[in-house]
Amino acid sequence: MIKGFIVGLAVANAFEWVAHKYILHGTHRPGQPRYSPVPRSMKSHWEHHREVRKQHFADDGYVQGFSNWRTRNEVGSLAVVAVAATVVFYPVSKGMVAAAWYSAFNYYSIHRRAHLEPDWAKRKIPWHYDHQMNANQDANWCVTKPWFDYVMGTRVVSSDQLQEDNPLGIALPAAVAQALTQWVNQHFPAKYVEQKSKVIETEMHPERKIQTLAGE
Ligand SMILES: [Zn+2]
Ligand SMILES: [Zn+2]
Structure with missing residues (x-):
């Protein structure tokens, strides 16, 4: 059960990445609107981006709750995904089913809180703050945890604070966090947005210059 649950968490994180990129943002088509298999969810999500950028990361849709169509769309979509995951995973692993429902609730609760309390979001899910407030909104696809952005090379950090x-x-003990960060930096390095104060940045973190160049 516990193994299935952990695998389920990884699958849910990968799904966050894929769904955010291909369903919520849609695929760019030259001369035509973006393509999404669920256009209503894509419309809702782009409205979310516009709202958030006007309001320093806050989204009043979450204050309004279910009277807001975008909140209903998000909750409804998560429910559909959780039910579909139950149908697919039930014969394989009950742990994966549990992970799917946990992940759906966790996604909504974290995403909602992030846009009600932007300062909390900056500290707890800086990758999502980067996703919506950065010049490049085609990166940082994960919301609850940044795992698959590291795997796919799409974690783009805009500043040391984020x-x-x-x-x-x-939260990990400092020594474990440091060892893990070092290992990930070697195998799945994050990229860094070019800073105006590039010289200072490189002097402080010479290894980042190499990573930034490698990502170009
Ligand atoms: Zn987005
Ligand atoms: Zn958001």
Whole structure:
């Protein structure tokens, strides 16, 4: 059960990455609107981006709750995904089913709180703050934890203040966090947005210059 649950958490994180990129943002098509298999969810999500950028990361849709169509769309979509995951995973692993429901509730609760309390979001899920407030909104696809952004090379950090303590995005003892960060930096390095104060940045973190160049 516990193994299935852990695998389920990883699958749910990968799904966050894929769904955010291909369903919520849609695929760019030259001369045509973006393509999404669920256009209503894509519309809702782009409205969310516009709202958030106007309001320093806050989204009143979460204050309004279910009277707001975007909140209903998000909760409804998560329920559909959780039910579909139950149908697919039930014969394989009850732990994966539990992980799917946990992940759906966790996604909504974290995403909602992030846009009600932007300062909390900056500290707890800086990757999502980067996703919506950075010049590049086509990166940092994960919301609850940044795992698959590291795996896929799409974690783009905009500043030292918006960098998680370690790539798991959970509280770890300092020594473990440091060892993990070092290992991930070697194998799945995050990228860094070019800073105006590039010289200072490189002097402080010479290894980042190499990573930034490697990502170009
Ligand atoms: Zn987005
Ligand atoms: Zn958001």
